[in-house]
Amino acid sequence: GAGVSQSPSNKVTEKGKxxxxxxxxxSGHTALYWYRQSLGQGLExxxxxxxxxxxxxxxxxxxxFSAERTGGSVSxxxxxxxxxxxxxxxxxxxxxxxxYSYEQYFGPGTRLTVT
Amino acid sequence: GQSLEQPxxxxxxxxxxxxxxxxxxxxxxxxxxxYQQHDGGAPTFLSYNALDGLEETGRFxxxxxxxxxxxxxxxxxxxxxxxxxxxxxxxxxxxxxGNLIFGKGTKLSVKP
Numbered sequence: 001g002a003g004v005s006q007s008p009s010n011k012v013t014e015k016g017k018x019x020x021x022x023x024x025x026x027s028g029h030t031a032l033y034w035y036r037q038s039l040g041q042g043l044e045x046x047x048x049x050x051x052x053x054x055x056x057x058x059x060x061x062x063x064x065f066s067a068e069r070t071g072g073s074v075s076x077x078x079x080x081x082x083x084x085x086x087x088x089x090x091x092x093x094x095x096x097x098x099x100y101s102y103e104q105y106f107g108p109g110t111r112l113t114v115t
Numbered sequence: 116g117q118s119l120e121q122p123x124x125x126x127x128x129x130x131x132x133x134x135x136x137x138x139x140x141x142x143x144x145x146x147x148x149x150y151q152q153h154d155g156g157a158p159t160f161l162s163y164n165a166l167d168g169l170e171e172t173g174r175f176x177x178x179x180x181x182x183x184x185x186x187x188x189x190x191x192x193x194x195x196x197x198x199x200x201x202x203x204x205x206x207x208x209x210x211x212x213g214n215l216i217f218g219k220g221t222k223l224s225v226k227p
Contacts, residue, residue: 033215035217041219041220042202042218042219042220043158043202043215044217045214045217048214056214059214091158093158101206102146102148102163102165102204102206103148103160103163104158104160104215105160106157106158106159107157108156108157109157
């Protein structure tokens with residue numbers, strides 16, 4: 001079946017503008033995760049969703065970041081008033097359910113550049 | 116808090132064996148995963164250890180010692196295509212913690 005898809009693949013925006021990043025998980029996967037990866041660095045956890053439960057937002061770096069997941073499927077990560085330090089690759093992943101969080105399937109990522 | 120330590124870089128020659136170590140400090144440890152990421156690509160799942168011992172999947176093996184908070188990824192018969200970054204990650208499912216905590220990654224360079 002289809003893997004995790006993300007759009008756009010690349011986004012260049014001006015400092016101060018808002019951006020929306022989209023993630024479409026593997027069909028049937030109930031857990032969805034967002035990470036951020038700066039150049040040459042590891043993955044920084046941002047937020048995860050499991051089914052209809054309240055998301056775990058503990059990794060969001062500031063209140064400029066928010067995410068929602070509609071209908072238990074597609075998720076959107078929104079960054080308001082972007083700053084240059086927000087430039088990174090934003091990766092989305094899904095797993096069959098939260099108890100399978102050890103095996104996550106990643107999308108290709110969105111490369112965000114804030115100028 | 117949680118922390119993982121792994122070497123930043125490793126170099127080996129084609130056909131050789133290389134071991135990438137990972138030590139961790141975390142509460143509510145559940146298991147240790149390994150992911151591979153080629154430059155510009157997405158991380159892909161390689162293996163998972165929840166119990167002590169060795170798990171083998173083809174040329175790759177992964178080991179875990181819970182008492183030592185230590186694991187490693189063993190790559191045998193290295194090929195040029197194995198040049199990539201390798202991340203260990205701790206899962207600590209339970210309560211509200213269902214995410215993976217990733218190490219900073221080990222960049223493996225395979226030379227001819």
